[in-house]
Amino acid sequence: MNNVKTKVLEALRKVDDPDLKKDLVSLGMIDKLHIDGTTISFTIILTTPACPLQEVIKRACIQAIHAAVMDEFEIVITFTAKVTSGRSSSSVLPGVKNIIAIASGKGGVGKSTIATHLALALSNSGAHVGLLDADIFGPSIPTMWGCVTSRPTVMKRDGKNHIIPINRYNVQLLSIGFLSNMQEAIVWRGPMASAAFKQLLQDTDWGTLDYLLIDLPPGTSDIHLTLVQTVSITGAIVVTTPQKIALIDATKAIAMFRKEQIRVPILGLIENMSYFLTEQKNGSKPHYIFGKDGGKRLAEQASIPFLGQIPLLSMICQHGDLGTMPAKPIMPFHTIAKMLAQQISIQNATYKQDNQ
Ligand SMILES: Nc1ncnc2c1ncn2[C@@H]1O[C@H](COP(=O)(O)OP(=O)(O)OP(=O)(O)O)[C@@H](O)[C@H]1O
Ligand SMILES: [Mg+2]
Structure with a gap:
């Protein structure tokens, strides 16, 4: 039996995680290896429950093991996930493994919509997710999540007040909209808005989170600076629509994250409102009303991973307006969430390597 176990481990040493470019055994991804008669069973610990490569890794393991031991062994592989972090545990919000901005x-390109559906898709995959609305002047999260009248509670611990986020669909939500009347305009100077944002971020009991998504206001504002000065961020996602006017502004957002004083890794670019579909006799036909592939090209030019295109769908707008959630993640968001989780794992591995 021990002989078989040794051979299996040897075989698994030849299987690399395609993203992390190291073998599964060295990465500590193999657990509970057990041989029972002609059954070999083990668990693979992924770096995210939303891993898009699960099947690829499984096939590679089976192939490698069957090449090393006899074919009649049945191989039972189960998956679990331990989300990685590149953030220091001594930093602000140590319980939060990854902070994603x-x-x-440009405004109105779909940041809040995308943040909402990605949070939902990541949570559906089994991850612990939070979503902070950083848009102090125009919070959308309470409306999009159908909880405008919700009010977070405050808990006193160690002589300090902690805000308890609102739990909706298993996602921890917080927005200035929960603390103010949504109909009232907030008229504050920049520093007041930044102070309010900092308080929402820092004084909240987020618990243990794999991913905290931050829905930023448009542009390059005080809030962006406050965010990067307050916490260490895993990375940012840039959202754009395909037309030139939006791309010019997206380019500025990319440049901001790459500035020496800011230096936030860009995990990817998402193109929203890429096209709409009309039903034809021979299938659906896409209409690129804002031009084709503008965001995709920008991602290539700026050497940023392209996370995907989202079509204009009335269903997306309706869910946002009504504050309802689809029974299961809408397809492009599901795929994009997996790609994002993948990029986060790659980013964390790179961080670990650079800081060893
Ligand atoms: N792919 C889509 N299909 C249909 N409607 C969409 C899509 N993406 C966003 N919308 C709608 O467009 C509007 C603007 O989206 P959203 O509020 O998410 O943009 P934003 O970038 O967060 O805006 P702001 O810059 O004001 O914060 C919303 O009504 C939303 O429902
Ligand atoms: Mg918004």
Whole structure:
């Protein structure tokens, strides 16, 4: 039996995680290896429950093991996930493994919508997720999540007040909209808005989170600076629509994250409102009303991973307006969430390597 176990481990040493470019055994991803008669069973610990490569890794393991031991062994592989972090545990919000900023240059391109559906998709995959609305002047999260009348509670611990986020669909939500009347305009100077944002971020009991998504206001504002000065961020996502006017502003957002004083890794670019579909006799036909592939090209030019295109769908707008959630993640968001989780794992591995 021990002989078989040794051979299996040897075989698994030849299987690399395609993203992390190291073998599964060295990465500590193999657990509970057990041989029972002609059954070999083990668990693979992924770096995210939203891993898009699960099947690829499984096939590679089976192939490698069957090449090393006899074919008649049955191989039972189960998956579990331990989300990685590149953030220091001594930093602000140590219980939060990854902080992801969702930004754009231009307003109205779909940041809040994307933040909402990505949070939902990541949570559906089994991750612990939070979503902070950083748009102090125009919070959308309470409306999009159908909880405008919700009010977070405050808990006193160690002589300090902690805000308890609102739990909706298993996602921890917080927005200035929960603390103010949504109909009233907030008229504050920049420093007041930044102070309010900092308080929402820092004084909240987020618990243990794998991913905290931050829905930023448009542009390159005080809030962006406050965010990067307050916490260490895993990375940012830039959202754009395909037309030139939006791309010019997206380029500025990319430049901001790459500035020496800011230096936030860009995990990817998402193109929203890429096209709409009309039903034809021979299938659906896409209409690129804002031009084709503008965001995709920008991602290539700026050497940023392209996370995907989202079509204009009335269902997306309706869910946002009504504050309802689809029974299961809408397809492009599901795929994009997996790609994002993948980029986060790659980013964390790179961080670990650079800081060893
Ligand atoms: N792919 C889509 N299909 C249909 N409607 C969409 C899509 N993406 C966003 N919308 C709608 O467009 C509007 C603007 O989206 P959203 O509020 O998410 O943009 P934003 O970038 O967060 O805006 P702001 O810059 O004001 O914060 C919303 O009504 C939303 O429902
Ligand atoms: Mg918004």
